Amino acid sequence: MNRVQITVNGQTLVGNSHQHLLEQLEHAGLAPEYQCRNGVCGACRCKLDNGSVDQKDAMAYLSAGEILTCQSTPLSDVELTFDYQLVTRAKAVNE
Ligand code: FES
Secondary structure, three states: OEEEEEOOOOOOOOEEEOOHHHHHHOOOEOOOOOOOOOOOOOOOOOEEEEEEEEEEEOOOOOHHHHHHHHEEEEEEOEEEEOOOEEEOOOOOOOO
């Protein structure tokens, strides 16, 4: 497992190169939008401003430079931009 830096809407997190970005953002306490978690709906899309990802089974429509966070694993440090403000979930004690 390689450690990578994930910068999302200007906030930098420490991530890894083996989990999908959506899961990693959720583990960091962020709440990006999603529906299917299967590469179909497109709800989890964001812009990949820098870096590279391994993206599997993306059936949703994507514009140039966009990725599906539910299907993408970082291959390097990445910079992501969501076109909305990400909500931060409060973590429960002992989580
Ligand atoms: S959550 Fe549906 S494509 Fe990612």
